Amino acid sequence: MKILKSFFFLFIIFALLTLAACSGDDSDNTNNTDTNNEDTTSEDTNDEKITLKLGIQNDNTPATQAVIDAFNASQEKYVAEWDALTNDSAQMHDQLLNSLNSGSSEYDVLSLDVVWAGEFAGAGFLEPIDVFMNDSGFSKDQFNAGSMASGNYTGKQYTLPFFPDLGLLYYRSDIVSEEDAAKLDSGDYTYDDLYAMAEKYTGEGDTKYGFLYQSKQYEGLTVNVTEFTNAFSDIQSGLESMYKFTTADFSPSDLLNYTEAETHTNFEQGNAVFARNWPYQFGRIKGQEEGVTVSLDQVGIAPLPNGGSVGGWLLGINKNSENIDGAWAFIEFAASEEGQKIMATEGGYLPGFNALLEDEEVVAGNELLSYPGFQNALANTLARPVSPDYNAVSDTIQVEAHKYLSSGDGIETAASSIEQAAKAE
Secondary structure, three states: OHHHHHHHHHHHHHHHHHHHHHHHHHHHHHHOOHHHHHHHHHHHHHHOOEEEEEEOEOOOOOHHHHHHHHHHHHOOOEEEEEOOEOOOHHHHHHHHHHHHHOOOOOOOEEEEEOOOHHHHHHOOOEOOOHHHHHHHOOOHHHEOHHHHHHOEEOOEEOEEEEEEEEOEEEEEOOOOOHHHHHHHHHOOOOHHHHHHHHHHHOOHHHOOEEEEOOOOOOHHHHHHHHHHOOOOOOHHHHHHHHHHHHOOOOOOOOHHHOOHHHHHHHHHOOOEEEEEEOOHHHHHHHOOOOOOOOOHHHEEEEOOOOOEEEEEEEEEEEOOOOOHHHHHHHHHHHHOHHHHHHHHHHHOOOOOEHHHHHOHHHHHHOHHHHOHHHHHHHOOEEOOOOOOOHHHHHHHHHHHHHHHHHHOOOHHHHHHHHHHHHHOO
């Protein structure tokens, strides 16, 4: 009897286990149907955004991160991640070049110095953006002219401005007459006019130099040759004008060794009436950096006679990017009115989107923009040569120009060599 009872209980337990197993199989089969699998995959896809990698240099202001945050907040499809590169321009150039030469897609968006665009485009590293611009309703004249020209290679546009820089004329407003100051601010004057003013005012206010510019054999000389020759449209006359200033009685004897540092030092110490330099000099005077004796109320800002060479940075798309549409989406945002306003108000950068030059918030955040002469300078900027071998082009310009400026001989040879180099593509 005990054996029968034990057998009965074992039978009941076995039956219950069998039912549980069958029930479990049914449940698993139900959960693994094709329909439910498709639903789960669809939900996962909608929840995951495509990551865009940004190869952009480090920013000591909050501006770049603020642009990225604003872009990400506006997106349902993409999320941008910033790989902050070095602020050393040469090192950054080599880092990007090594990556792109290997065919890597590690960066979708690239930040480029204005003189790199031709090199990178000529090497086939950049995706043209003309069609993207057209689809977005962008026109080239909405953006800083020099920046756009710097990113235009063989008739195709490869970049939009991230933040521009430009050459300016600084002058002593406490020395120059109101009539001459108005002429300078308008930009409606020539280098001959500037020479006459330098000759006229040198000596006033304890000044000893008329006009200072960068003429040492380095990249700064290429910049100044670009300006004097009106972007190489009149090379011989431009070089002759440079020689005239170099040998003038109002010029320092070592002008051919001048870089930006010697220029700003002498102007800030009250030694010069006029000086060609970049916007950073304004910040030094405003902040009354060590050694600065001139104050802002003694300084005017004007365009250079033919316009100022553009500097600064551009944004382009890595042609090997696996997310070219997404890369454009970021550039479209960062270079647009919204993105450029963030760069200007959060970081004090000059806007590359022209409409912002009259925006009250942008002007209020950047004192330079309140100067009519600076506004006019931004409207007339020049690009250095756009070439796939820019370093070789710039070297030729520097060597030939400096050789002529040092001796006054060989103007025809210098002009011809510079013309050939500037037109090389």
